[in-house]
Amino acid sequence: MNFLSRYGGEIATLTVEHLWLTAAAMLIATAIAVPIGIGLTRSRRWAGPILGIANVLQTIPSLAMFGFLLPLPWLGERAARIAIVALIAYALLPILRNTYAGIRGIDPSIIEVARALGLTDTQRLLKVELPLAASFILAGLRTATVTCIGIATIAAAVGAGGLGELIFRGVASVDNRLVLAGALPAALLALAADALLGLLEHRLRVRA
Amino acid sequence: MTPAIEFRAVSVFSPERRPLLENISLSIEAGTTTVFLGRSGSGKTTLLRTVNRMIASTRGDILVDGTLNSNTDLIRLRRGIGYVIQETGLFPHFTVERNVGIVLEAEGRPKTPRIQRSHELLAAVGLDPATFAQRLPHQLSGGQRQRVGLARSLAADPGILLMDEPFGALDPLTRREMQDMLRDLLAHLRKTVLLVTHDLNEALYLGDRIALLSEGKLIAALTPQQFLASDRPEVRTYIDAFQRGEQVARQ
Numbered sequence: 495m496n497f498l499s500r501y502g503g504e505i506a507t508l509t510v511e512h513l514w515l516t517a518a519a520m521l522i523a524t525a526i527a528v529p530i531g532i533g534l535t536r537s538r539r540w541a542g543p544i545l546g547i548a549n550v551l552q553t554i555p556s557l558a559m560f561g562f563l564l565p566l567p568w569l570g571e572r573a574a575r576i577a578i579v580a581l582i583a584y585a586l587l588p589i590l591r592n593t594y595a596g597i598r599g600i601d602p603s604i605i606e607v608a609r610a611l612g613l614t615d616t617q618r619l620l621k622v623e624l625p626l627a628a629s630f631i632l633a634g635l636r637t638a639t640v641t642c643i644g645i646a647t648i649a650a651a652v653g654a655g656g657l658g659e660l661i662f663r664g665v666a667s668v669d670n671r672l673v674l675a676g677a678l679p680a681a682l683l684a685l686a687a688d689a690l691l692g693l694l695e696h697r698l699r700v701r702a
Numbered sequence: 703m704t705p706a707i708e709f710r711a712v713s714v715f716s717p718e719r720r721p722l723l724e725n726i727s728l729s730i731e732a733g734t735t736t737v738f739l740g741r742s743g744s745g746k747t748t749l750l751r752t753v754n755r756m757i758a759s760t761r762g763d764i765l766v767d768g769t770l771n772s773n774t775d776l777i778r779l780r781r782g783i784g785y786v787i788q789e790t791g792l793f794p795h796f797t798v799e800r801n802v803g804i805v806l807e808a809e810g811r812p813k814t815p816r817i818q819r820s821h822e823l824l825a826a827v828g829l830d831p832a833t834f835a836q837r838l839p840h841q842l843s844g845g846q847r848q849r850v851g852l853a854r855s856l857a858a859d860p861g862i863l864l865m866d867e868p869f870g871a872l873d874p875l876t877r878r879e880m881q882d883m884l885r886d887l888l889a890h891l892r893k894t895v896l897l898v899t900h901d902l903n904e905a906l907y908l909g910d911r912i913a914l915l916s917e918g919k920l921i922a923a924l925t926p927q928q929f930l931a932s933d934r935p936e937v938r939t940y941i942d943a944f945q946r947g948e949q950v951a952r953q
Contacts, residue, residue, distance in 0.1 A: 607791030610756055610864075611854070612780035613808050621804075625795050700795040701840045 501675055505660070509679050512656035515574065515649060516642050516683075519581030524635060527586050531593025531631075532619065541594060548587035556645045559583060560652045577646065577654035584645055585638035592634025596627030601702065629698040636691035643684040647676065657683075704768040706732035706862060706894035707753060712762035714748055714918075722748045723918045725762070730911075732861070735888060735895040736923075737909035739902065739940065745918040746898045750864050753896065754783045766862065781805055784855030784863040784893070788870040790847045792839040798824070798850050799835040805858045823853035828883055845876040852884070856891075865897040869904065881907055902944040906930070914940065 527548075534541040554562075563569050563576045570576065600623060608618045624631075650658030657676040664672030707730040714723040723745045730736050738746035751757040752764055755771060764771045771779055792801050800807070802820035821831035827849040839847055848868060855863060868884075869877045881904060888895060899905055905912045906926045913923040914937060921936045922929075929937060 601789070601791075603787060603789035603791040604793060606756070607785060607787065608793075610754055610780055610783075610785040611805050611808070612777045612782075613804070614777055617808050621807075622793060626793075701838065702794050 497671055497675075501660075501672075505657075505675055505679060508655060508657050508659055508676070509683070512643070512646055512658075512680065512683065515577050515646050515654065515656055516581065516639065519578045519585055519642055519646075520635065520639055522578070523582045523585035523638060524589055526582070527589035527634075528593050528631065531590045532597065532623075534590075534594045535597045535623075545587070545591060545594070548590050551583045552587045554583075556580065556584070556648045557651060560648065564652060573649070573652050573654035576652050577649035577656070580649070581642045581646060585642055588634040588637040588641070589631065590634075592630050592637075593627065596630025596634075597623050599630070600626050626700055629695050629700070632691060632695040632698055636688060636695060639687045639691060640684050643680060643687060647680050703732070705729040705765070706734075706767060707896070708763075708765040709749070709752075710763040710765065712749070712752060712759045712764060714745075714752065714757060715760045721918050723752075723759075726920045727762075728913060728920060728923055730894060730896070732894050733892045734910040735897060735908055736911045736913055737905040738896065738898045738913050738915060739900065739905045740915035741900060743917075744915040746915045747866055748918075749915065750866055750896055750898050753862070753864055754780050754785065781809065781858055782860050782862070784858075784860040786848075786851050786855045786863070786865045786868045788867040790839075790851040792847055792850060792854075794839050796838075797835065798829075798837050798839070798842070799831070801839065801850055802853045802857055804854060809858070819857060820853070823856055824850075826856070826887060827853045829853070843876075844872055845880060848872065848880060849883070852887075856893075861894060863893045863895045865895060867898055867900075870899070870901075877904075884908065902940065 530544065534544060559580045560576060563579055566576075568575070569579060604622065604626070605618070608622045613621065646656050647658035647661055649656050650662050657680045660672050660676030661680075662676075664670065664674075664676065709726050709728045712723060712726045713721065716722055726749060728736075738749060740746045748757055752759050753766065753771065755776060758772075766774065766779065766783075793804065796804070799817060799820045802823055803816040806816045806819060817835075821835060824831045824834060829846060829849050834842070834846070834850075839850070842850065852868070855865075869880045872880060885908060895908075897904075897908060906929070909926055911923055911925055912929045914921040914929075916936050922932065922934055924932060924937075930941065932938070
């Protein structure tokens with residue numbers, strides 16, 4: 495109890511910070527990855543190389559990623575910037591891949607008819623392709639979010655704050671309560687995000 | 703009178719330069735039904751799809767209402783031509799009502815007349831709007847889906863209707879109902895219909911003219927009576943293939 499009254503306020507602040515880092519990264523990653531994913535369905539020869547690059551980004555160990563970004567001019571000034579950019583890098587692949595696969599996976603006869611009936615490219619995208627791929631795209635977003643909530647704990651290593659702060663402090667002072675104070679809320683955040691986005695994904699699913 | 707559709711020496715090659723259609727010339731009178739008959743891979747679907755430029759002809763011209771279809775704005779051309787396919791291609795996330803009205807929606811027409819039109823058409827293809835308008839495609843039987851597909855193709859009142867094996871996936875009895883419905887509908891709508899099938903019975907029942915294709919070439923374009931009486935070997939082979947079961951059973 496004593497522990498909670500002492501650290502409760504800080505845990506709350508860091509949780510909000512953690513959420514804000516993740517949310518900002520997800521928003522920007524979606525704004526980048528969804529349009530690119532759509533673009534790849536239009537010119538498929540780029541799909542291999544672009545998905546390949548996103549794939550490589552994904553394989554960079556997260557601690558190293560934060561380290562790489564640290565010396566960069568504008569980014570290095572603020573720890574939060576580094577954290578958000580790194581998180582974006584990890585979020586790109588799942589969103590990109592699911593947008594691309596979601597649209598490509600639509601029954602070809604539906605696309606054919608949309609074209610043959612004279613829907614413009616934009617109408618086809620907005621009325622047919624995006625609604626039908628929505629649950630897929632959201633599934634990518636869900637994977638990305640859960641991953642990023644986890645990775646965001648490492649952002650504390652570059653001083654970006656978030657729940658990792660407590661974990662690092664706990665490790666340094668060999669205080670498991672502090673480690674848990676960071677890890678538990680982070681895990682709960684991930685579970686909550688997973689459940690919430692899962693619910694939304696289910697609602698957007700279209701029966702063929 | 704200007705033909706509704708005219709194919710002038712149309713050839714289509716695959717990207718690997720394989721000929722899919724060779725030198726097809728055919729003139730189609732407005733208000734008639736022409737059936738493209740032939741085995742799989744004979745080029746009948748390809749020919750159908752050159753009309754609304756789903757496939758571009760490599761050589762030759764296609765005239766729609768006297769105008770080169772390659773000179774017409776693609777979106778306008780396609781909105782003026784109804785299109786029905788075997789898989790129906792109904793939008794699974796739209797209600798039946800919205801599916802039927804999609805071309806009008808794409809044209810930006812207001813909602814009330816759109817829905818009214820869509821209900822009219824549902825009734826015309828034998829689906830009670832009160833029962834079916836709000837359903838989703840997956841809640842329909844194969845025949846019902848095909849009716850919705852037909853209603854949708856008629857929404858903007860196109861003069862031309864392209865139908866690619868529209869009843870190909872249906873059982874013979876449902877198929878027969880659909881053929882009757884289509885025939886009744888066409889009797890008072892006066893559309894120029896191009897219909898692809900490999901079913902000789904369907905061709906004879908629905909066609910004013912039957913165009914037999916084989917390996918990308920137009921073999922003959924005949925009335926059903928002429929077709930049955932024809933002694934051209936390709937025509938005979940096709941007819942024999944259809945009557946084989948009956949002949950064997952009778953012996």
